[in-house]
Amino acid sequence: MTAEDRAALVRCHFALMEERQLLAGGVLDHNLRVACIAMALLAGKKPTPPAPVAVPEVEPPPQVAPPVVVITQRARPDNLRERLGLS
Numbered sequence: 001m002t003a004e005d006r007a008a009l010v011r012c013h014f015a016l017m018e019e020r021q022l023l024a025g026g027v028l029d030h031n032l033r034v035a036c037i038a039m040a041l042l043a044g045k046k047p048t049p050p051a052p053v054a055v056p057e058v059e060p061p062p063q064v065a066p067p068v069v070v071i072t073q074r075a076r077p078d079n080l081r082e083r084l085g086l087s
Contacts (some may be wrong), residue, residue: 001009
């Protein structure tokens with residue numbers, strides 16, 4: 001086994017150990033969250049849901065009128081015919 005192979009094996013080992021620690025931390029976090037509900041059910045009490053948080057009202061955006069397109073005399077189709085010499 002070369003030195004590069006050993007270094008790759010060590011990197012793989014530490015990556016695997018970090019992944020196992022992350023999974024164990026997630027399981028512990030879940031268990032701590034569920035423990036209070038389980039204890040309340042075992043004691044015969046109903047678990048109370050968390051109190052709803054009031055959401056502040058957001059003001060609607062101001063109404064903006066659509067842009068007004070002003071057609072000048074030069075942009076009219078009948079004048080374009082004259083400008084192109086078609087009439």
